[in-house]
Amino acid sequence: MKKVRLVRQAALALMRYRMRTILMMLGVVVGIASLAILTSIGEATKRETIERFKNMIGTFDTIMVRPGGGRSRGMPTLVNVPPTLRFEDAKAITELPGIKSIAEMQSAFDIDIKYRGKAASPAVFGVSANWLRLRSDEVADGEFFTQDQNTSLARVAVIGTDVRSALFPEQDSLGKTIRIAEVPFQVIGILKARGAGPAGGSLDNVILIPVNTASRRLFNRDYLTMVIAQLKDPVQSDAATNRVAGLLRQRHHIQPPGLDDFAITNPAATMARVTQARSTLAKILTGVAIMVLLIGGIVIMSLMSIAVSERRREIGVRRSVGASRGDVVFQFLLEAVSVAFVGGLAGVLIGLGGMQIAARLEKLAPVLVWQPFASAILLSVVIGIVFGIYPAWKASRVDPIQALRS
Amino acid sequence: MIQVENIRKTYARAGGDNVEALKSISFDISPGEFVAVRGSSGSGKSTLLNILGCLDSPSSGSYHLDGEDVARYSDKQLSRIRNAKIGFIFQTFNLLPRTTALENVEIPLVYFDGHVDRRRALATLQRVGLESRARHYASELSGGEQQRVAIARALINSPVLILADEPTGNLDFKAGQEVMTLLEELHHDGRTILLVTHDDAVAAYASRELRLQDGKILSSQTVSGVPLPPAIGGRP
Numbered sequence: 272m273k274k275v276r277l278v279r280q281a282a283l284a285l286m287r288y289r290m291r292t293i294l295m296m297l298g299v300v301v302g303i304a305s306l307a308i309l310t311s312i313g314e315a316t317k318r319e320t321i322e323r324f325k326n327m328i329g330t331f332d333t334i335m336v337r338p339g340g341g342r343s344r345g346m347p348t349l350v351n352v353p354p355t356l357r358f359e360d361a362k363a364i365t366e367l368p369g370i371k372s373i374a375e376m377q378s379a380f381d382i383d384i385k386y387r388g389k390a391a392s393p394a395v396f397g398v399s400a401n402w403l404r405l406r407s408d409e410v411a412d413g414e415f416f417t418q419d420q421n422t423s424l425a426r427v428a429v430i431g432t433d434v435r436s437a438l439f440p441e442q443d444s445l446g447k448t449i450r451i452a453e454v455p456f457q458v459i460g461i462l463k464a465r466g467a468g469p470a471g472g473s474l475d476n477v478i479l480i481p482v483n484t485a486s487r488r489l490f491n492r493d494y495l496t497m498v499i500a501q502l503k504d505p506v507q508s509d510a511a512t513n514r515v516a517g518l519l520r521q522r523h524h525i526q527p528p529g530l531d532d533f534a535i536t537n538p539a540a541t542m543a544r545v546t547q548a549r550s551t552l553a554k555i556l557t558g559v560a561i562m563v564l565l566i567g568g569i570v571i572m573s574l575m576s577i578a579v580s581e582r583r584r585e586i587g588v589r590r591s592v593g594a595s596r597g598d599v600v601f602q603f604l605l606e607a608v609s610v611a612f613v614g615g616l617a618g619v620l621i622g623l624g625g626m627q628i629a630a631r632l633e634k635l636a637p638v639l640v641w642q643p644f645a646s647a648i649l650l651s652v653v654i655g656i657v658f659g660i661y662p663a664w665k666a667s668r669v670d671p672i673q674a675l676r677s
Numbered sequence: 678m679i680q681v682e683n684i685r686k687t688y689a690r691a692g693g694d695n696v697e698a699l700k701s702i703s704f705d706i707s708p709g710e711f712v713a714v715r716g717s718s719g720s721g722k723s724t725l726l727n728i729l730g731c732l733d734s735p736s737s738g739s740y741h742l743d744g745e746d747v748a749r750y751s752d753k754q755l756s757r758i759r760n761a762k763i764g765f766i767f768q769t770f771n772l773l774p775r776t777t778a779l780e781n782v783e784i785p786l787v788y789f790d791g792h793v794d795r796r797r798a799l800a801t802l803q804r805v806g807l808e809s810r811a812r813h814y815a816s817e818l819s820g821g822e823q824q825r826v827a828i829a830r831a832l833i834n835s836p837v838l839i840l841a842d843e844p845t846g847n848l849d850f851k852a853g854q855e856v857m858t859l860l861e862e863l864h865h866d867g868r869t870i871l872l873v874t875h876d877d878a879v880a881a882y883a884s885r886e887l888r889l890q891d892g893k894i895l896s897s898q899t900v901s902g903v904p905l906p907p908a909i910g911g912r913p
């Protein structure tokens with residue numbers, strides 16, 4: 272009961288000195304608003320990056336092996352493929368423990384595709400029949416080729432939406448025969464549109480054909496652009512990477528200090544690096560916002576200390592009618608915390624508004640992440656306590672006798 | 678009501694030497710007495726008032742108030758005593774600014790441990806004749822009215838002891854008289870009042886006078902001028 276009455280006294284005091292209360296709040300409002308906006312943008316950007324990354328790679332339970340070596344990070348280069356990764360290597364990888372399945376891939380970028388006078392030059396990928404599953408790709412219309420069609424070197428193609436619009440602007444494409452480097456192929460499916468990759472380029476300007484058909488009938492190559500290995504346990508991606516690397520070194524007779532003639536990309540690890548880099552930036556921005564918040568706390572502390580000097584008489588009266596030192600500390604601390612809490616609440620509301628604007632300017636999906644806002648309010652309460660303690664203590668040390676006689 | 682025995686109060690001053698503000702003071706005040714404390718500045722009357730008002734503790738000696746020995750009480754215990762048993766009236770009124778008369782009277786209720794009836798504040802304002810001013814801010818009241826609000830604030834928890842420190846010092850003659858009439862009425866109602874004053878006319882309202890000088894009691898006499906026997910008046 273007494274505590275409730277003290278809360279009311281604190282509220283009355285804050286309303287009595289309205290101007291000072293608003294000034295005390297300002298720093299916290301600005302600090303919390305910027306903190307909330309920055310962390311939300313950081314979070315939204317991170318999600319956007321993960322989304323794009325996922326879009327390109329498909330799934331995170333795979334590792335990618337490509338020929339060449341030297342570079343050990345980043346995405347595989349698909350042009351100028353060194354002839355070091357062979358079909359037999361792919362087969363050997365399949366037999367390693369921890370590997371669920373693999374998909375082979377060959378690629379070419381300089382091939383003309385024609386259909387009745389219309390032409391396009393998309394990326395041509397020869398891939399295994401299980402490609403869709405390993406890439407989380409989907410066929411929107413028609414169907415994908417089968418393992419049998421791959422084995423029998425069938426001349427069938429599944430085309431991306433960009434290719435379809437280029438070659439078949441006004442008509443149905445399924446069942447039509449297109450010419451890939453003058454070799455006739457039947458269109459049996461259309462891929463679902465995927466939009467932009469991480470670099471912004473379209474992922475839909477592509478034609479998929481069976482990898483064996485590509486190897487024997489089109490490219491005349493027995494080496495691969497890439498092998499995608501699906502893992503039984505995605506958590507074990509580092510172990511699987513090491514195992515595959517060991518196998519390939521053995522098969523290619525590479526002894527240290529010889530350099531690898533292959534490179535393995537581990538999307539899970541890369542993803543971790545990317546998001547970590549993002550969060551480092553976010554940490555710096557958060558640090559700046561916390562600085563603003565600390566300044567807000569110092570503003571509360573100094574204005575509150577001045578208030579204690581100005582309200583010495585009030586403190587004296589309260590003490591003389593029965594307020595203990597603890598009661599005085601409680602009231603002044605409560606005033607500081609209330610100011611910080613209301614300031615934090617206002618900051619969050621402003622932050623929400625700012626977040627909408629920022630999302631529009633940055634063309635990010637307006638992600639509403641509640642954690643930054645919840646922790647911002649919690650943080651403002653902590654600021655109120657930390658920076659309210661000194662003035663509250665000072666208030667409790669006011670000598671009532673002197674205060675009442677002045 | 679009040680038994681003070683051998684109270685001393687020593688203050689440490691910057692520089693190391695101590696100042697003895699009260700030098701072994703003893704006296705009794707019976708319930709319902711109206712006592713004036715007089716003395717020049719530096720005589721120790723402020724120190725005595727602070728100790729009697731439980732705003733300060735004596736360095737040594739004992740102080741019984743309403744049956745409790747409060748001399749060694751903690752801050753929290755003293756706060757409870759101030760809240761329940763003592764009503765202060767000050768020279769400068771000390772009402773909270775930007776706060777209504779009624780809210781000022783209510784302040785002691787805030788610190789009362791347990792349930793309180795806020796209607797009591799209005800009744801107490803009525804007692805000092807200011808119920809019509811309940812919603813007025815302190816700054817809208819005259820000096821005499823402010824002091825009456827302060828008296829209502831002192832009365833709200835029905836204290837056993839009222840301590841008035843120069844209650845008329847900041848008032849004109851008429852307002853001062855009104856305040857003293859009010860205190861006299863409270864005395865007639867049976868309340869114990871201790872009044873610090875310089876003013877002979879004000880001191881004349883009291884039934885007994887304690888004279889302090891140099892931290893000691895110089896004399897204790899009834900207003901009729903007859904000195905009390907030392908047993909009651911304490912050591913000079």
